[in-house]
Amino acid sequence: MTLFAIGINHNTAALAVREHLAFTAEEASEAMRRLRDQGLASEISILSTCNRTELYGVMSGTRESLLEWLAEFKGIPPSEVAPSVYFFREREAARHMMKVASGLDSLVLGEPQILGQMKSAYAEAEAADTLGSRLHAAFQQVFSVAKRVRSETAIGENPVSVAYAAVSLAQQIFSDLRRDTALLVGAGETIELVARHLKENGIQRMFVANRSLENAQRLADEFDAEALLLTSIPDYLARADIVISSTASPLPLIGKGMVEQALKQRKHKPMFMVDIAVPRDIEAQVAELSDVFLYTVDDLTEVIDENRRSREKAARIAEEIIEEGVRKYEAEQRALSAVDTIRGLRTQVSALADAELEKALKALQSGQAPEEVMQRFATALTNKFLHEPSTALKRAGIENNRHIIESTRSLFSLPDDSVN
Numbered sequence: 001m002t003l004f005a006i007g008i009n010h011n012t013a014a015l016a017v018r019e020h021l022a023f024t025a026e027e028a029s030e031a032m033r034r035l036r037d038q039g040l041a042s043e044i045s046i047l048s049t050c051n052r053t054e055l056y057g058v059m060s061g062t063r064e065s066l067l068e069w070l071a072e073f074k075g076i077p078p079s080e081v082a083p084s085v086y087f088f089r090e091r092e093a094a095r096h097m098m099k100v101a102s103g104l105d106s107l108v109l110g111e112p113q114i115l116g117q118m119k120s121a122y123a124e125a126e127a128a129d130t131l132g133s134r135l136h137a138a139f140q141q142v143f144s145v146a147k148r149v150r151s152e153t154a155i156g157e158n159p160v161s162v163a164y165a166a167v168s169l170a171q172q173i174f175s176d177l178r179r180d181t182a183l184l185v186g187a188g189e190t191i192e193l194v195a196r197h198l199k200e201n202g203i204q205r206m207f208v209a210n211r212s213l214e215n216a217q218r219l220a221d222e223f224d225a226e227a228l229l230l231t232s233i234p235d236y237l238a239r240a241d242i243v244i245s246s247t248a249s250p251l252p253l254i255g256k257g258m259v260e261q262a263l264k265q266r267k268h269k270p271m272f273m274v275d276i277a278v279p280r281d282i283e284a285q286v287a288e289l290s291d292v293f294l295y296t297v298d299d300l301t302e303v304i305d306e307n308r309r310s311r312e313k314a315a316r317i318a319e320e321i322i323e324e325g326v327r328k329y330e331a332e333q334r335a336l337s338a339v340d341t342i343r344g345l346r347t348q349v350s351a352l353a354d355a356e357l358e359k360a361l362k363a364l365q366s367g368q369a370p371e372e373v374m375q376r377f378a379t380a381l382t383n384k385f386l387h388e389p390s391t392a393l394k395r396a397g398i399e400n401n402r403h404i405i406e407s408t409r410s411l412f413s414l415p416d417d418s419v420n
Contacts, residue, residue, distance in 0.1 A: 001042060003138055005093040006066055006085060007054030010107045013084035015298050019279040020076050023048035024248055025124060031073055032130040040069055043132035045125035045139075047100075049117050050162070050190075050246070050278040050297050051107050056097060056121075058134045063087045094138055094329045098322045101146035103155060104315055107297065108162055109308040110155035113189055115146050137332065145325035152321065155314035163193035165303040166274040166295070167201060170242050173272050173293055178202040183240035184225075185233065185254070186247040187215040190276055194244050195223045207240065209233050211247070234258050238265035243273040245281035256285040263291050274300075349385060356381045 008021060023031065028046040035041045035057070044057035055066070067085055071078040088096045096105070101118045103110040122139045125131040131139075150156045174180050182198055184191050187210040195206060206225035209232060210216035216227035228236060230253060237243070237258060247253065254273075259282075263271065273294045275282040280296065287294040360377040364370060389408070396404040409416070 001058045002089050003093045003134060004059045005054060005056050005088045005096045007052060008084045009052035012086060015278065015296055017084055018053065021053040021074055022278050023053060024250065028124060029128045032125060032128045036130050040065055043135040044130045045121050045135060047118055047121040050276055056135065058132060091326055091330055095322060095326045097138065097142045098145045098325050101142045102149040102318055102322065104318055108304050109311045109315060111161050112156055113161065141325055141329045145322055148321050149318040153314040153317045155311050155318055161193055162276055162297060162300060163190050164197055165300040166194060166244055166276065167197040168303045169295060170272055171201060174241065178204055180241040181205040181239055182242040183207045183209065183236060185209050185245035185281060187219045188246060190246040192219060195219060199223050207236050237262040241271060243271060246276040247281055249281060250279055252280055252283045254282045256283050259286050259289060259292060263289065352384050353381060
């Protein structure tokens with residue numbers, strides 16, 4: 001069975017493709033069970049964020065069968081996905097997972113959220129009963145490496161997240177955020193970061209809209225904002241100078257018509273909108289409106305590239321830590337590969353010992369001399385244990401197979417002249 005990683009990310013696929021392959025938590029659970037039940041992967045976990053969709057697992061099928069299955073599950077032709085897909089096996093798969101968890105493969109180099117998202121993917125696989133021993137071991141090594149990268153390098157210092165980049169763009173358009181009002185859609189970690197950055201930059205008024213009013217209120221209380229339900233967005237949109245959205249909604253929440261109505265009420269005062277969600281929360285057609293500055297995650301590259309340049313040295317150190325992690329993972333896997341052999345050897349020897357012990361006990365019960373019984377027991381056990389190895393060694397000698405002979409000498413710590 002082969003450890004694998006297959007997926008797409010912001011480097012290989014445009015936002016439109018990433019939208020099609022994004023998974024909700026419910027979809028991911030169903031997909032993982034189907035993959036396992038259909039025999040394509042004996043173990044499986046799915047990571048789906050705004051910048052990537054990746055499947056990690058232990059493969060039963062082939063790369064092609066996984067790709068075809070993924071495209072079919074999401075209802076799109078494989079030909080639309082294939083050019084954007086990358087695929088890794090074994091050490092390369094482990095290395096890729098470590099880079100992702102450490103933030104080295106992120107749009108924002110070193111961004112801290114991805115590790116938490118990866119831990120959630122691990123927990124969801126565990127809940128779906130699709131997490132076996134091999135994938136569990138891979139994740140544990142991945143998390144250990146990511147922790148080292150965070151603690152031993154500067155890659156996580158003053159992190160520039162997608163949320164930070166969005167607020168930085170807002171500052172470029174509105175010189176003084178203290179006079180503006182923000183509408184934040186969603187109540188997850190990204191929106192929490194957005195709210196924090198906005199508050200630190202002096203914004204005075206914020207609305208937080210969410211499907212759950214309780215979650216919206218939790219965030220609103222922390223940042224002195226007003227909580228709304230998603231259904232209230234049309235009533236509040238006209239009051240918002242800045243709209244930043246990041247939800248898990250499969251369909252857009254803010255359409256072109258809704259924004260047009262808001263602009264009329266605002267007398268066409270400009271609106272700044274950032275859609276961090278994948279799939280998108282704001283209809284793409286909103287960008288056609290002349291009084292709207294609409295950005296997606298793919299538009300935040302300038303701020304993010306500056307961050308990337310400042311972290312390249314830390315990234316090089318992180319790469320070295322990851323290579324150590326890959327070597328350790330491989331060593332652990334090699335050790336595990338011997339477990340079945342050790343177990344089989346112990347089972348075989350125990351069976352031989354039990355059979356000879358039974359004979360010895362019967363002989364003792366019949367009154368035979370204990371010394372003679374024990375001698376026969378030891379001789380018989382030794383002969384039976386060594387019969388197959390001795391036959392194999394004789395055959396190796398005839399065939400001049402020095403590898404088997406030298407391996408046996410090393411395995412049993414024999415002196416050089418004990419086997420000729």
